[in-house]
Amino acid sequence: MSIQTETTTDTAPYVGRPVERLDGPAKVSGQARFAAENHYPDMAYAALVHATIARGRIAAIDTAAACAVPDVIAVLTHENAPAMIPAPKLSLLDLSTVASATSVNYLATDEVHWNGQPVAVVVAETWETARHAASLVDLSYEELPAVVDFAAEAPNAVPERSMPLMPSKADKGKAAQALADAPFSVDLQFSTPPHNHNAIEPHATTAVWDGDQLTLHEPAQNIPWLRKHLAKRFGIPEEAVRIISPFVGGAFGGKSRAWPGVLIAAMAARATGRPVRLALTRAGVYHTVGGRTPSTQRVALGADAQGKLTALIHTSVSRTGRVGGMAEPITAASRHLYAVPNIHLSQRSVELDLLSNTFMRAPGEAIGTFALESAVDELAWRMGMDPIALRMLNEPDRDPAGGQRFTHRMLREAYTRGAENFGWHQRDPRAGARRDGPWLVGMGVATAYHPSMRMPASVTLRLHADGTVVMRCGMHEMGMGSATVQAQIVADEMGVPLASVHVEYGDSDLPPSAGAIGSVQTASVAAGVIAASTMLKRSLLTLARRAPGSPLRGRKLEDLQARDSGLHHPDGGQTYAEILSAAGRDHLEAAFKPSMLGFVARMAIDSRRWVTGASGAQFCEVRVNADTGEIRVSRWLGVFDVGTVINPRTAASQLRGGIIMGIGAALSEQTLIDGRTGRIMNPSLSEYHVPVHADIPHIDVDWLNEPDPTTPLGMHGIGEVGITGVAAAVANAIRHATGKRVVDLPITLDKLL
Amino acid sequence: MKPFAYVKPVDIGAAVAAGAAPGAKFLGGGTNLVDLMREGIEQPDTVVDVTGLPLSAVDDLPNGGLRIGALVRNSDLAADRRVRARYPVLSQALLSGASGQLRNMATVGGNLLQRTRCPYFYDEASACNKRDPGSGCDALDGFNRSCAILGVSDDCIAAHPSDMCVALTALDAVVEVTGTGGTRRIPLTELHRLPGQTPHIETDLAPGDLITAVELPTATGNSAYRKVRDRASYAFALVSVAAGLQIENGAVTDIRLALGGVAPKPWRARQAEQLLAGGPADEAAFRRAAQAELASAAVRPGNAFKVALATNTIVATLRELSNEGTRR
Ligand SMILES: Cc1cc2nc3c(=O)[nH]c(=O)nc-3n(C[C@H](O)[C@H](O)[C@H](O)COP(=O)(O)OP(=O)(O)OC[C@H]3O[C@@H](n4cnc5c(N)ncnc54)[C@H](O)[C@@H]3O)c2cc1C
């Protein structure tokens, strides 16, 4: 996709300004084309057949009725589908292996590994025909015993390895002893349910083969990973795979790996020799795309008589699928939040016969902070302390678990500002003291935390003689404003009007980006933009210095300013157009390509030197109906420390979106997996309750806007920090409103009756 | 979706004849039927679209009541001035259901006959006596938060999901049905059946029976609808209460009470009504009556909370109505 800016009168600096989303007009006018909206002549449509048992073998598969439906082109099953190469195993030497969402080689064997696994695909002339024929595929199974009930299996969990460079575990001092000795303590068990992604755009693939060249229109959060994965699966060179993904209709982690749909679409297209579109139904997304792990957690805290923490124990049990999935850093935030001399953090997990778990907005931290921050609140109740005062008292100066310094830490300021603006000091500290008719009113707070990371991203900048700058980077636009904020940065770095910046993104033909995962994309690409513009300016200066009579002769880049579409010194400068024309060039290009190895080495060194994270203070007011237990969030304020905010408009929207998703997790979201069959029983927007407008009050978000000295332009990723702490703030407000501590999510009304 | 024939008759006789054919199904707004067809739960051979019939009027009746055509859309009925003024419980119930878009499509006839939201009914891979008689009931030991606690059987515990029907039940609505044998009038309380051993038979209607209208008797004062659900909007009732209450000199002179979300059919709470009639209109009386109505509840672990929730919601709704009454 290529987007040209509209604003013409503005001048730099653009960073920090609420520039409107550049892709907005294309989206509201319907011109933005999503994966399922690409048409090809002769295109066919595919529909999946899903297994209805959790584990076993297909005893028989009868496709006669499906094949007999007019306009059915092919019915592919394990008996006739062309073989794919098995999925590569996870290897840290090649991060693209993370794209292996499961180890299952679809339609290759008669084995069934989870309830909902695709076991056949029908290709037909219309989508309706494909779906109808899919319903006629007749399967019988030999069932094998399956382990699918998380609650029943949790006691058998085994220790989990943490992700390298992203530790969740910690052991410092003697936590159990300190807890036993503490004059004040809490020791609570929590549970959180599985969650599923509900992006507005269900996953859809349009796959086209031209000989051994594969073109895919696919909503992707990580084009380079997906491209490599597909090349391996289909035995073709990486260059033979083209992924076009200009717009992703929301993803939240659900589109970062190769789930069955994209693979089977490509397989079906190759087998039939037709362009194939496979658009999943909503239920199809639930059955073939993993979600967030459920968890049980224990948090125990010990404190001395003044409220100084002496012990912190946070342990968790989560699940993966037997066919894939990975540890989620549930206890990770507990490494960073409180100054405690004795810490024990550990994670265990069980393997179930269910689809792999996968990244979902702040995997780990979203639910880990629920337990930790609920426990801290409960300790405050037990001690009769204000929960903010308790947090302030235990705010660390260095990382509590690792001992490193923080690059940036302003939680005290966030709480101070939030308390002031939310009216915290008017809060009657007693539980159940405030009532408005049938409604009990309470306020709660909790800390938000998410680590700030970066990954390598390649960026090319091309300056044209007419002064336009084209930025090329295969980054991902999932609705968060990626192109807009990078255009702002390019405009500032190059000193050109925003309207002169063209951003090309969402295509594997472009230089590979970092994935839009782990809140890394914006900062990672910004680092690439800064590096590429420095290179470009250097080349411009070199060109200029060669020209006789250039006022830039003898100048060093450090002494120059990029502004007014040129390089300037107080004693004179030249516009880019002048430099290019003097050199007889119509354009000049700089390509920044970071090395993965160097990057990882740097990351390892940095992680020993310091800890970097986005954080915040979440303030919530709830109303709980005394008769029915209905819960309504009535006010919200999040004050965040996310470093420099590039664009207040898009940043507010990310933080707000996170908070809304957190309110969903707090009050209503839950994937219902039948413990007998492993089947998801609410795979629809009607029965999986994401918040609706009526559930969400006006949400205030605020930030401190202090740059982090170690990150590009001082920024932190903001995609995930917004959801963290939210469920705890809600639970804590409910505790204040009603006197009840609810430890099991979601907090549905029956828990308050 | 299985391919099907589509007809759109313009007179009632033709509609009834087409609807009486084997494998035929009437189509109102389609908001329930089409969903079920997509899931393969309903597989009609012929869809008889009734929206071309002249059944979209709301007329005053000579006795002060109201006659509502079967094709009146839920949104239009909720917005009707007479309904809002005389039967606020009905308007509120309609507006608490589904979403604006769905209410714009949904018809009165279709709403009366919408099918349960039991998750196992909706899933072809599950055992469900209602969908597949004799196959069993996965809801009994499965997810049954949405399921019923009154009037259930060992074969089926599904709840009737409609909000509108609860209000209509409290209002003593009568359903007019035209079938191959002519036209008849059925009190709404008798339209739906309890599951017993035949949960797949949900009403007393025969093939071809077309709902043509719903009639309401004269309104009797103060009424309200209270719906409790898992989010603030766009969710089916866990419990809902439709109530009408009149009080004179502290005593209840007229009481109508119906419950939603707790029974396989819109549930008229006769026992509670009998206890309240003529007695004091105070919190203790409301609670006693509510408890008596729920005494026969048969709960499962997932829906046991509905006893307390229904009790409290009845009390809260009657309290609110009695407060309004005294304020007047
Ligand atoms: C996401 C979602 C949320 C919803 N939430 C709610 C809610 O909160 N509360 C609530 O009450 N409802 C809710 N509904 C259900 C909605 O109210 C019903 O789908 C709607 O009322 C059905 O009306 P219809 O005209 O679309 O019926 P159709 O789908 O057309 O028909 C439903 C049934 O009635 C039969 N039928 C239709 N008209 C006639 C007639 N004149 N005579 C005889 N038979 C007829 C059809 O054959 C079919 O069996 C929800 C629906 C959806 C999809």
Ligand code: SF4
């Ligand atoms: S409760 Fe009724 S509808 Fe639900 S599974 Fe059982 S039989 Fe089917």
